[in-house]
Amino acid sequence: MTQYLILLAQKHESFRKTELEALAELEHVSVDLAHHDDNVPLLYVTLECEEDARKLIRRSILARSIFEVWGRGNSLDTLHEDVKQRTSHLWPKYKHVSFKFDVISYQGSRPKEEQREIIESFSYVDFDGPIRMKNPEEVFTIVEEYKYTTDLLESKERRELKDICFGRFIASSQRDIIDQYDLKKRKYIGTTSFDAELALISSNIGLAAPGKIVYDPFAGTGSFLVAASHFGAMAVGSDIDGRQIRGTAKSNITTNYSQYNINSQFLDTFVCDFTHNPLRPSFRLDAIICDPPYGVREGLKVLGSRNAERYADKLPTRLENGDLSHLRPDYIPPKKPYHFDALLDDLLCFAANHLVDNGRLCCWMPTANEDYGERHIPTHPDMNLISNCVQEFSKWSRRLLTYKRHPRGCTSSLRPITKSTRIYKEQFRDKYFRGFAKAKDHESVEWMEKSL
Known part of the structure; x- marks a missing residue:
């Protein structure tokens, strides 16, 4: 030694x-x-x-x-x-x-x-x-x-x-590649493009490597896809916003892959609402690396109606020519508000279902410094939290949570729930826009359990 x-x-x-x-x-x-x-x-x-x-x-x-x-x-x-x-x-x-x-x-x-x-x-x-x-x-x-x-x-x-x-x-080390992948030099970026250095670090922690499939369900302009592919992984992404995924003819995710000469590591992207993901249940992923939307730039939404009961018994809308409106290529589906805490729980459930044994989920989560506690970290009986890294700002932080999928068949000490949705009275978005000033009342938590 x-x-x-x-x-x-x-x-x-x-x-x-x-x-x-x-x-x-x-x-x-x-x-x-x-x-x-x-x-x-x-x-x-x-x-x-x-x-x-x-x-x-x-x-x-x-x-x-x-x-x-x-x-x-x-x-x-x-x-x-x-x-x-x-x-x-x-x-x-x-x-x-x-x-x-x-x-x-x-x-x-x-x-x-x-x-x-x-x-x-x-x-x-x-x-x-x-x-x-x-x-x-x-x-x-x-x-x-x-x-x-x-x-x-x-x-x-x-x-x-x-x-x-x-x-x-x-x-x-490879620290010198940070400059190569700097967003200022990247051909296709957006308002939510993730910092290149932290994307590369996330890919390392997620064990992105040749022969592995890495998925980002909130791909945006492909920051994590590019980082994972740099280390040899095959990358696939999705996003609810088709405009981000598609880009333009001259500026899109494929353009970035061509810029770094890693086209062979790009599988594909598709447009979907993460809560209605089309991947078949048997599809396995080696890692999920993502930065879920916090709802700061715009309210967090998913597909669905605000009042589902109102449309429960209604037939699909037909146009004058007889076509169903929801089958038209220019159809814009309705969206409803969604809680960030519920999204994290959905993400853990998805990871538990789709990750290979010992596969990793690396996801970023914002927290307010004023009241952060372990209760804010989501858990799942099949997912083991192995690290909680923090990037601190003045009044808030964002944390890279890394989970490892328990081998299937392994019993867990956590109670066997299928999905736990934690709804806080005050969301991170609310705290952000009030400037993280101290709230009048102590934050309380309501727990709801739902089955998939």
């Missing part, structure tokens, strides 16, 4: 561990991430071999790079002692290769002169190869972590070296 250092991005901190755990499962890499700290972009792990290190981060978005640890200490002297003890047998292997040294510092920095002195202090490794600042065969890196302590007498903070590591660069 060898120790490695993962350099993490200082962004979306609560997603980092979840993404690495998902990639470890996908790549069949055994790793313990218990020491991950959201506040620190340095993570030390132990892996079987260098190949496992490369596999762990080769498609990561929130990791930057990984290094083989040659030594570690809380001072330069202890670092040199550890390097000599750990890796003196490795020095001859790199004696004649081209190389360069880098210095990376967290929460502090050193002048160039001090950095040069530290680099030269490693002269005992006796590398004779040429120094190349561009495209060297090996890169050796000194990684420093500083801490700040308060001097009570002088009433000011002092910077102190907390940890210093010396390692050999192994591999970089």
Whole structure:
């Protein structure tokens, strides 16, 4: 077993561990991430071999790079002692290769002169190869972590070296593709197009990979479809809004796939109301990755009449030429309001019915910071919540909830319901438009149970 250092991005901190755990499962890499700290972009792990290190981060978005640890200490002297003890047998292997040294510092920095002195202090490794600042065969890196302590007498903070590591660069992640998939450069986008970086992270957590089918029931302009297809998955999407799905002749979802040269990973899209999904019950999906509509830009609606009883006994409308109006290509079906909480429960039921065993559902859910609690997270007896990652804004947050489908036939500790619809007196849309000001009365919940 060898120790490695993962350099993490200082962004979306609560997603980092979840993404690495998902990639470890996908790549069949055994790793313990218990020491991950959201506040620190340095993570030390132990892996079987260098190949496992490369596999762990080769498609990561929130990791930057990984290094083989040659030594570690809380001072330069202890670092040199550890390097000599750990890796003196490795020095001859790199004696004649081209190389360069880098210095990376967290929460502090050193002048160039001090950095040069530290680099030269490693002269005992006796590398004779040429120094190349561009495209060297090996890169050796000194990684420093500083801490700040308060001097009570002088009433000011002092910077102190907390940890210093010396390692050999192994591999970089795919974080550089964020710029490639930036929405500002994408040919077809809309008002609801999802952030490219978070779409890619969601696809990693959803285990999108070659040979898998990923479905987005609220596809819009295809943000999650494109992200999943980048990682080799076959993508299919649907949406109640046919205009978003179709786009125009020169600007549509297919245009985006052509832009990124991943057309072979695109299955199809279709127009449907998610609550009346046409997929046959036996159709299985490997992952469902989506951002359900919150009802903020416009009220959340599904197909149906506000007053179904009124039309219960009425015959279909016929036009003057005898055609049924609802069969015309320009027919616009009626819609009725729908609660976001009910939509999430429908989504869980759909996932339980259509996901393969151990398949994943990754869905985004908005919450108000003022009153968020575990009661807001939907549950289902066949779906296990494995992560709850949060992206915080000023007064509200959106959470990426990841569920895993229990193997069929496995008994669950939850009571065996088929569908639970949670109706809150105040929806997220209402809180959003009142500016998340404190409500007069405490929020209460009404529970209704319905069978499919």
